[in-house]
Amino acid sequence: MERLTKNLREKNKIRYKYRINKLKEYPDPASQYQPYGVHDRSEVIDFSAIKKSEITEKRPTLDDYIIYELHVGTFTPQGTFEAIIPRLPVLKELGINALELMPVAQFPGKRNWGYDGVYPFAVQNSYGGPWGLRKLVDSCHQIGMAVILDVVYNHLGPEGNYLSQFAPYFTQKYKTPWGEAINYDDAYSDEVRNFFIYNALFWFSEYDIDALRLDAIHAIYDESAYLFLEELADKTTEFCHTFNKTHFLIAESDRNDPKFIYPKTFGGCHLHGQWCDDFHHALHAYITKETKGYYSDFGSLSHIAKAFKQGYVIDGCYSSYRKRKHGRKPQHVKRSQLIVFSQNHDQIGNRYLGERLSCLIDFSELKIICVLTLLSGFIPLLFMGEEYGEKNPFLYFVDHGDPNLLEAVRKGRMKEFADFHGDKEGYDATKQEAFNKSIINWELRTEGTHAILWKLYQHTIALRQKYKSLICSANISPTVNFNEEEKLFFFFLTINRKASLE
DSSP, rough: OEEEOOOOOOOSOOOEEESTSSEEEEEOOOOOTTTTTTOOOOEEOOGGSSSOSOOOOOOOOGOOOOEEEEEEHHHHSSSSSHHGGHHHHHHHHOOOEEEEOOOOOOOOOSSSSSSTTTTEEEEEEEGGGHHHHHHHHHHHHHOOEEEEEEOHHHHHHSSTOOOOGGGGGEEEEETTTTEEEEOOOSTTTTHHHHHHHHHHHHHHHHHHHHHEETTTTGOOOOOOSSSSHHHHHHHHHHHHHHHOOEEEEEOOOOOOOGGTTGGGTTTOOOOEEEEOOOHHHHHHHHHOOOGGGGGGGGGGGHHHHHHHHHHHHSSSSTTTTTTTEOOOOOTTTOOEEEEEEOHHHHHHTTSTTTTGGGTTOHHHHHHHHHEHHHHHSEEEEEETTTTTHHHHHHHOOOSSOOOHHHHHHHHHHHHHHHHHHHHHOOOTTTTHHHHHSOOGGGGGGGGGHHHHHHHHHHHHHHHHHHOOOGGGOEEEEEEEETTTTEEEEEEEEOHHHHHOOO
């Protein structure tokens, strides 16, 4: 394998490809920038030339996070990292102290959720590349706001995915919903694991990202004695100790298995936090009365009560959606390890029509949802626009260059959501229209009931920060009561003083 350096310097930029076995040429699988997209040359990045401010405010710890999830391309009309920066003071005023970015690894085209990324180290060119991301992270840190980055270690996208040309990065032992599984436990898997572990450390070291959200870890197939996720957590701990820094790993999983966030003394992987879908499902099913698909396991106040008590609702009991028992009781899970939400990119965007709660329930119910989520005693997450009742949908969209792949996406979406929407006509994810309709209307936050809702979110976050019993703590003991017939629900969060003294 030899390195090609055609047109080596264009305004002092070094761009290159690799030629394998003196035959085909491919971009660098560890490329840090793809200025011309997923099929063209990689570019060498000198991070020392990307200036970073040395003056930053103290950042919050994980248990104090108020997370705001956004999609870079649709959060502003410009769809860039730098366009987000002028809005940071408004988010700070709202009470947000942790910004979560959906995946930014280079994907095909200019519009995508980010889960079709194929260069894990390269920052999306249409968002502003490495320079834009560095500037955004630096701006967040200057005002004491942490940055969480969504990363995908369970699959790569189909277009521009050349990893298999370099080494056995994939295995035939398993299949994911998105295609070939990454090789974490088969022959020659050691260096594959190192590739993705180094990727995590790369975001910490080169961009000073505070935390990583690990996408769909239930699709990381690994039967080795030393799990990839455990090794990743150990290497992160070593990195933090070596450089005297603090970084977190947050998992997304639909298994309702607490072992991923259990400490190693309990046989766990010692990840720091986990998204809790059951909290969302319990709230959503009850308030919208939707009972199709995975919502069939929810719908009563008893489910909300259970979610408030322990996060998991399906905790080893029978799941009618899965037609079997599912999950495990979260006996040793702290409230400060579970991230809850009433909306997120998945739960909105994976609706065929992309409707937000603001289009499904009335204003009074939106206010109830706000208070229940923010004062639950877990780590709360808001999805962009939720805080003022954004009306534009958040749709699924792609920009692949292969017509056959685009057609496969169209058919796949129709099949996947038949359980929810039947023959109802939705938006074509392959068209520009789906992307354009998903851009939020930021100015709505100052108008009418939208401004009232924004103020409610602001005051509720301030209330949570003011009273210690509303902040995540291992010592919180929740008391929950409800009456299904009268539709009454109330809860108390009290601090166990004895435990806190210990």
